[in-house]
Amino acid sequence: MSEATLERGLNAFKEQIDAPVAAFFSSCVSCGMCAEACLFYTETGDPKYTPIRKLEPLRRVWEQEYTIVGKIKSLLGLSKPVTDELLQEWQELLYDSCTMCARCSMVCPVGNDIAYMVRKAREGMVASGNAPEGVKGASMRAVKIGSPMGVTLKAVEAQIKHIEADSGLTIPMDAVGADYLVLLSSMEIMNFPEYLEALAKIFKQAKVTWTLCSTAFEATNSGIQIGSSDIARELVQRIVDGAERLKVKCVISPECGHAYTAIRWEGPNLIGKPFPFKVVHILELLDELRASGRIKTTGLESDSMTFHDPCSLVRKGGVIEEPRNLMGMVTTNFIEMQDHGKWAWCCGGGGGVSSNEDAEELRLKVFKRKKEQLEQTGADILVTACANCRLVIEEGLEEYKMEMPITGLSELVAEHLVVDETKE
Amino acid sequence: MSEPMDFLLWVRGPAFDVAALIFVIGVVVRFFEIFSLGRKANFSEPRGTEFGPGMKSVLTRSLPEPGMFKRQPLTILVGYVFHIGLLISLILFVPHIELFRETFGFGWPGLPNPLVDAAAVLSIVALLAALWHRISSPVMRILTTNEDWLVWALTFLPMLTGYIAYHRMIDPYPLALGLHILSIEALMIFFPFTKLMHAFTLFIARWYNGAMSGRRVVES
Numbered sequence: 001m002s003e004a005t006l007e008r009g010l011n012a013f014k015e016q017i018d019a020p021v022a023a024f025f026s027s028c029v030s031c032g033m034c035a036e037a038c039l040f041y042t043e044t045g046d047p048k049y050t051p052i053r054k055l056e057p058l059r060r061v062w063e064q065e066y067t068i069v070g071k072i073k074s075l076l077g078l079s080k081p082v083t084d085e086l087l088q089e090w091q092e093l094l095y096d097s098c099t100m101c102a103r104c105s106m107v108c109p110v111g112n113d114i115a116y117m118v119r120k121a122r123e124g125m126v127a128s129g130n131a132p133e134g135v136k137g138a139s140m141r142a143v144k145i146g147s148p149m150g151v152t153l154k155a156v157e158a159q160i161k162h163i164e165a166d167s168g169l170t171i172p173m174d175a176v177g178a179d180y181l182v183l184l185s186s187m188e189i190m191n192f193p194e195y196l197e198a199l200a201k202i203f204k205q206a207k208v209t210w211t212l213c214s215t216a217f218e219a220t221n222s223g224i225q226i227g228s229s230d231i232a233r234e235l236v237q238r239i240v241d242g243a244e245r246l247k248v249k250c251v252i253s254p255e256c257g258h259a260y261t262a263i264r265w266e267g268p269n270l271i272g273k274p275f276p277f278k279v280v281h282i283l284e285l286l287d288e289l290r291a292s293g294r295i296k297t298t299g300l301e302s303d304s305m306t307f308h309d310p311c312s313l314v315r316k317g318g319v320i321e322e323p324r325n326l327m328g329m330v331t332t333n334f335i336e337m338q339d340h341g342k343w344a345w346c347c348g349g350g351g352g353v354s355s356n357e358d359a360e361e362l363r364l365k366v367f368k369r370k371k372e373q374l375e376q377t378g379a380d381i382l383v384t385a386c387a388n389c390r391l392v393i394e395e396g397l398e399e400y401k402m403e404m405p406i407t408g409l410s411e412l413v414a415e416h417l418v419v420d421e422t423k424e
Numbered sequence: 425m426s427e428p429m430d431f432l433l434w435v436r437g438p439a440f441d442v443a444a445l446i447f448v449i450g451v452v453v454r455f456f457e458i459f460s461l462g463r464k465a466n467f468s469e470p471r472g473t474e475f476g477p478g479m480k481s482v483l484t485r486s487l488p489e490p491g492m493f494k495r496q497p498l499t500i501l502v503g504y505v506f507h508i509g510l511l512i513s514l515i516l517f518v519p520h521i522e523l524f525r526e527t528f529g530f531g532w533p534g535l536p537n538p539l540v541d542a543a544a545v546l547s548i549v550a551l552l553a554a555l556w557h558r559i560s561s562p563v564m565r566i567l568t569t570n571e572d573w574l575v576w577a578l579t580f581l582p583m584l585t586g587y588i589a590y591h592r593m594i595d596p597y598p599l600a601l602g603l604h605i606l607s608i609e610a611l612m613i614f615f616p617f618t619k620l621m622h623a624f625t626l627f628i629a630r631w632y633n634g635a636m637s638g639r640r641v642v643e644s
C-alpha cells in the first residue's frame with residue numbers, strides 16, 4: 001500500500017460512489033428508522049450510532065462532488081469539508097460500531113442499503129490512514145503470512161496430522177483434480193479443528209472428492225473487512241490461483257459468514273472477471289447432499305437447540321433455508337429465535353469488529369441483544385455456522401455469566417452421520 | 425384591478441411557469457446526476473434475478489416490518505397519515521382535478537369536499553406531530569440538518585394555505601388562493617435540490633436494494 005493521505009482518502013471515497021449510493025443519499029429523509037435496526041443503537045441508546053450517520057463523510061463527498069447544489073454550496077463556502085479530524089472521529093463509527101450486518105439495510109423505508117455504503121466508506125478510511133490498528137494488523141498478517149491470525153501452513157499441517165491420527169480419516173492436501181477445494185478460516189484451524197474432521201467424515205461417506213490447498217487455505221479476507229480492495233484482491237487471487245492449479249470444479253466456503261461474502265460475492269468483482277469455478281457455502285453443499293440422499297443421520301438430539309444465523313450468510317448470502325433443513329437432520333427439538341433468518345441480530349463481532357481491540361468494550365455491551373434473544377428461546381444448546389460468531393458468542397456468554405454450549409452445524413451433522421462401513 | 429387579483433394573476437401566470445420550468449429541469453438534472461454515475465459490472469454468479477425482486481422491494485418497502493412498528497410506532501403512523509392525507513388532498517380534491525382538466529384536457533372523479541378536508545386536517549396534524557418528533561427524538565435530532573427544517577416548512581405551507589383558502593380564512597379570497605399557489609411554487613422550486621426529491625428517488629433506491637438482494641435470493 002502506498003502512503004495514506006487525506007487526498008487519497010477523498011479520491012477513494014469518490015471512486016466508490018455509484019448510482020445506488022447517489023440514489024440512497026438523495027432519498028434519505030432523516031427519519032431515524034435505521035437506528036432501531038442496529039444493535040449498536042438499540043443496546044446503547046446513543047444516537048451517534050444511527051446507521052446512516054456513520055456515512056456522513058461519504059455523504060459529504062457525494063454532495064460536494066456529484067451534485068450541482070453541493071458544488072454551488074462549496075463555491076459559496078457553505079459546505080462542510082471532509083477533514084482528517086472528521087475521519088478520525090468517524091473511525092469509531094465506521095469500524096468499532098458497525099459489523100456490516102446489513103440489518104439497517106432491511107428496514108429503511110426509502111430502501112437505502114446502508115451496509116453497502118459502509119463497505120464503500122471503509123475504502124476511503126483505509127486510503128486516508130484512518131483504519132483501526134487491530135484490523136490493519138490482521139490484514140498485514142493475511143498478506144505476509146497467509147492468515148489474519150498469523151496461522152502458517154506449518155500450523156495447518158500440524159493440525160491435519162493431529163486430526164488424522166485421532167480419527168483415522170485422511171485429509172488430502174494439494175490433490176490435483178478433486179471436485180472440491182476446501183477453504184478454512186484461521187479460527188477454525190486454531191480453535192475448532194472439529195470442523196475439518198467433520199468434513200473429512202462427511203465427504204468420505206458421501207464420496208465427495210476434495211482437497212486442501214497449501215497456497216490457499218485461508219478463506220477469510222481481511223482486505224474486505226478493513227476496506228482495502230488492493231489487499232482483498234491479492235488474497236482472492238491466491239484462492240483463484242490455487243483452485244486453478246488443482247483444477248477443482250468448486251470451492252467450498254467454510255462455516256464463516258464473512259468468508260462467504262468475500263469469496264462468493266466480492267471475489268469475482270475484485271479480480272474483475274467471473275471465476276472459472278463455482279463457490280458454495282459448506283451448508284449449501286451439505287444440504288445438497290442431504291436432498292440427494294447422499295448423507296443420512298441418526299440418533300437425533302432431543303435437547304432443545306436454537307440456531308444463530310451469521311449475518312453474512314442470511315442477509316448477504318441468502319443461505320436461509322439450508323441451515324434449517326440441516327437442523328432437522330440433527331434435532332427433533334429445534335427452536336427459532338424470535339428474529340431469525342433474514343431478521344437475525346448480529347453477534348456484534350462481524351465486519352472486522354472482533355479483531356479490533358478498540359471495539360471490545362462496545363462489542364460486549366451490545367452482545368446484550370443476542371443474550372436476550374438466547375434467553376428468550378430457553379434452548380439448551382446453541383448451534384451456528386461461523387467460527388467468528390461462535391468465538392464472539394462464547395466471549396459474550398462468559399461476560400454475562402450465562403452458560404450455554406455452542407456447537408457448529410457441520411460438526412453436528414457429522415456426529416449424527418450414518419456411516420456405512422461396507423461402502424469403503 | 426385590485427392588488428390581490430393582480431397578485432393571483434401573477435402567481436398563476438409567470439411565476440407558475442418559472443416554477444414549473446425549474447421543477448422539470450431540476451428533476452431531469454438530478455436523475456442525470458444519479459444515473460450517470462452508473463454501476464460496476466457484477467461478475468459474481470447470481471443465485472437469483474435482479475429485476476423482479478427490485479420491483480417487489482419498490483412495493484414492499486412501503487410496509488413496515490412488524491418489529492419496527494413496535495419500536496417506532498410514531499414515525500410509521502405519522503408517515504402513513506401524512507403521506508396518505510397529502511395524496512388525497514393533492515389528487516382527489518375536485519378543484520385540483522378541474523385545474524388539471526383545464527391544463528391537460530382530462531381528469532378523474534374526486535372525493536366529496538368534507539372528506540378531503542378531513543384528510544387534509546389529519547395530514548396537517550401529522551406534520552405537526554412529525555415536527556414535534558423531530559425536535560424531541562435524540563436520533564432524529566442528530567440526523568436533522570437545516571435542510572430538514574426547510575423541507576418540513578416547504579411541505580407544511582401548501583397544506584396550511586390550502587386549508588386557509590378552502591375555509592376562506594383570509595380575506596380577500598384571491599389573496600388566500602394566491603398564497604396557496606405561491607407556497608406550492610416554492611415547493612416546486614426547491615423540490616429537485618432537496619430531500620423532497622425522495623418522492624422520486626426512493627423508487628430507484630428501493631429497486632437497487634431489492635435487486636442487489638434478489639441476486640442473492642434474500643427478500644429485502
Ligand code: SF4
Nearest residue numbers: 028029031032034108
Ligand atoms: S431509515 Fe433510511 S431514510 Fe430513515 S434515516 Fe435511516 S437511511 Fe435515512
Ligand code: SF4
Nearest residue numbers: 038098099101102104
Ligand atoms: S450494518 Fe449492522 S452494525 Fe452496521 S449500521 Fe447497519 S445495523 Fe448497524
